[in-house]
């Protein structure tokens with residue numbers, strides 16, 4: 331009895347390392363491994379093989395999201411009753427952990443994301459999530475790389491995650507504590523961000539603090555990545571030897587977005603991974619534009635729209651300009667906080683910024699696999715690698731929007747039942763705690779008429 335072979339056939343296959351087939355392709359899987367990648371000339375199909383045909387499909391390596399926050403997935407974060415701060419106040423770690431499971435499956439089944447790097451949660455939420463996945467509680471669950479908590483200055487961005495550190499000694503201790511708890515890499519909040527009271531035009535950690543974190547992380551064999559919106563924080567990260575930069579929005583003190591060519595040159599020369607999280611402005615822009623169709627925006631909403639448009643314009647410009655300067659180490663990351671499963675939007679925006687479709691696909695597959703240190707297992711379609719596969723409809727090499735249409739996902743050889751997405755509904759993930767029900771007509775019930783006892787005397 332030989333192992334059962336699963337064969338995926340489609341007209342196109344993107345193998346990442348120059349193995350693009352566009353005249354018919356097939357991918358052979360046995361157990362959890364890829365056992366063959368063929369163009370139009372494949373061997374004869376064995377008798378017991380399970381054959382999956384996708385007549386207009388393209389076979390891609392399982393997609394990778396290098397920037398998630400799995401504990402959220404709570405709808406639009408800037409407005410409405412489920413704002414970011416409200417969620418942090420109202421939702422306990424248990425609810426966030428459960429929601430992380432839903433979010434991961436949504437991202438997997440809807441967008442074909444088979445590996446995720448989570449860039450910050452509260453307390454032990456993502457450590458516990460990873461423990462659960464390792465305990466085989468779920469089938470076909472995505473591969474997770476977690477930082478656990480992001481290291482931040484006292485009162486800094488994401489301080490509610492509970493890993494505040496000040497000074498070099500505390501920074502080193504934070505890294506050691508996170509590694510002890512199971513961090514795969516270290517995430518640093520290098521500037522302010524969306525957290526109330528923080529200022530995204532200002533760097534948070536000093537260069538010497540960043541250097542302490544990077545050095546300590548590297549001593550443990552862990553890479554580190556930094557959230558850096560302010561220009562000053564990007565410069566600090568480059569100087570400190572950080573491996574990867576998130577957002578890199580180049581925001582100045584006067585709120586101009588101005589790509590600094592000297593810093594950009596160093597980012598490229600130092601081979602720093604570049605994770606633009608290019609769709610974060612787009613999400614808010616789209617939701618405000620949709621709202622404006624329904625009713626006039628309030629002044630506060632108008633402000634959100636203007637901010638989102640400015641942010642989005644800057645994100646596309648900076649990533650396009652970096653590509654023109656020679657940058658190639660881009661990573662696709664959604665920064666998914668509000669919604670999971672809209673990964674393909676970011677790929678389209680990367681293409682709009684000026685990256686060729688092939689580079690965009692590298693940013694979604696090979697590059698993040700290399701940045702996460704898992705390229706030996708995933709990131710390309712090659713014999714011997716783990717069978718993480720995403721089949722999309724159409725030809726993403728000619729039109730990147732094809733990635734919006736995921737037809738089949740395979741996780742470590744397991745062919746996921748695609749209709750199981752309906753088990754993980756959309757919604758803001760808020761717990762319903764109904765108040766005690768009151769009767770419609772409450773009334774006062776009086777004691778029977780009172781007959782006073784005669785006095786004994």
Ligand SMILES: [Zn+2]
Pocket residue numbers: 397398399449665
């Ligand atoms: Zn983030």
